[in-house]
Amino acid sequence: MTDRWALAPAEDGGVEIAPLGPDGLPAGPVRREPDLAAAVRERPEVARWVWRSTAEVYPRLLAAGVRVERCYDVEDAETLLLGHEGRHGEPRSAAAALARLRGGPVPPDPPQRSAEPGSQSSLFEPRAVQVPLTDLAAVYAEQQRRHEATAHPERMRLLTAAESAGMLIATEMNHAGLPWSAEVHRQVLHELLGERYAGGGEPRRLAELADEVSAAFGRRVRPDLPADVIKAFAQAGIKVRSTRRWEIESVDHPAVKPLIEYKKLYRIWVAHGWSWLQDWVREGRFRPEFQAGGTVTGRWVTNGGGALQIPKVIRRAVVADPGWRLVVADADQMEPRVLAAISRDPGLMEVAGRESDLYQSVSDRAFSGDRAQAKLAVLGAVYGQTSGDGLKNLAALRRRFPKAVAYVDDAARAGEEGRLVRTWLGRTCPPAVGAGEGAEEAGIPQDEPAESGGGSEWVPGYASTNARARGRFTRNFVVQGSAADWALLLLAALRQSCAGMAAELVFFQHDEVIVHCPEEESRAVVDAIREASALAGRLTFGETPVRFPFTTAVVECYADAK
């Protein structure tokens, strides 16, 4: 690629830029310009901007109305490369990478700030250590070489490119915000919770439910205090270990019904109630701080506002602008389809090659038509279910789809034995806690490795509790993480096809994306999603029969999508 330029903001608000040669080093003199946004705006021919941190640069560009098509985020790539090299946790800053390159003392990473409601703090990162452009380019050039040393260089290049695209998209989503009607939200809260009382106490409906619970127990009980509730049940002659809903649901006592209702509404009140609205919604937009690649598996997180946990009833407040629509697109059975693609199990690839309900197809083959059982078995295999009907169902799944189950079993065994596992594109799981030479030298006891030996059955009972927990983690990691790999490519492709339109990506939640667009663009957006899905499948997994269908809905209100 020829049209790569490096970019490094200077302390005085100016910027250093330089074209890069094939080796990743500056191919011309470093230019210094006074205005970051102007420097980028004036060079639309640049195919990819190489910079230290998207979070540092891109919000400033967007604020000035400048978008870029592609970037390469050096610090983000450093994180992924370190992980792949088994050096998870080493400082990831460009300054640290430079120090490793030059053999100097490696500075620790600056501490992460936490989000405050409505803050604009991501516009600038004052704590970040700047590196001059020539040094940044040196780190970049070295990273290009490190890509070549990975197990699958072309996949690793795709991963860092996709993750950088994710950084751009997350920043653009933060800039756009999710359309949010405070009026509808207040209406929903009033319907569910009743009037608020002065003084900030519980709203009417919660107070009533608390009274009902107390009346049922015959004494004052605070339903939000688990210890109080457990004691009250004990006094009524009922032993419960916790107040989790699934545990008390089956208890025969008049307090149970109002208690469960209280918990449900209490949750909405504290997490998505009036104070949430006050804190997070401004001028018709909810602005969560999306953070691409915020989890070890590559899933995104949001920083503040709980944007990835919006309760279904609250989604009524997500309303398109007048004349606009929300295109809500949900990938159908994403994780088992990803498992089919990565394991190349012939039977699972065959059912995943159809767009029809995958769980139904699996159940027709292995569970005599019981879809619910098939879904449980698949999820149990991916999550590492350890007991109950799950194990029996897993056996049926293993008979029909041996390579698929072996794939996750192998990942689980690797985790139990303290080895690393990777996603399809090469994102690598962190090492076991206490693992590594340091721990051994220090005499920290290690978990016993699981019983090794042939066969891909996973035999419970042979490894320690910690090792088994790590096995469940790595088992899930390869699927959840590879799904995140694919989802990133999907987002990048979708963003590309929306580039000429007014349509904006405004929300992303693991396997679901929302595009906000003028009504007349909504058909084109639906088509774009289908095309992006097919492209993402090909790019991520190569030639594969597996398809990734979406359920799409064009709605004015998010709650109407399902």
Added chain:
DNA sequence: AGTTTCGGCGCC
């Protein structure tokens, strides 16, 4: 008084 952990539950 301030900070960390826990319990419970929301989403996938």
Added chain:
DNA sequence: AAAGGGCGCCGAAACT
């Protein structure tokens, strides 16, 4: 039917 993976958030409890 049973309680497995990844997160964030809040208040209370448990600490320093």
